[in-house]
Amino acid sequence: MCGRPFPEGQGIVVQYGDLKLEFHSSKCASKFFKSLLERVEPRVLSPYIKRLVEEYTEVVESKARKRIKVI
Numbered sequence: 001m002c003g004r005p006f007p008e009g010q011g012i013v014v015q016y017g018d019l020k021l022e023f024h025s026s027k028c029a030s031k032f033f034k035s036l037l038e039r040v041e042p043r044v045l046s047p048y049i050k051r052l053v054e055e056y057t058e059v060v061e062s063k064a065r066k067r068i069k070v071i
């Protein structure tokens with residue numbers, strides 16, 4: 001998106017519908033998605049974000065449980 005070229009297989013490529021977004025680095029991608037979040041109305045994305053946060057929390061917690069079992 002910033003126009004900086006990157007070798008095939010590197011960088012981050014996101015296919016979203018018929019849009020292909022290419023970022024030369026994860027920093028570049030997070031900058032883009034941060035401004036996207038700032039532009040989309042919170043009520044539109046909030047349910048999806050909450051759901052994702054829950055899923056991430058579950059993964060972290062199940063990893064923590066496994067660690068305890070090993071000990």
Ligand SMILES: [Zn+2]
Pocket residue numbers: 001002003004023024025028
């Ligand atoms: Zn870039």
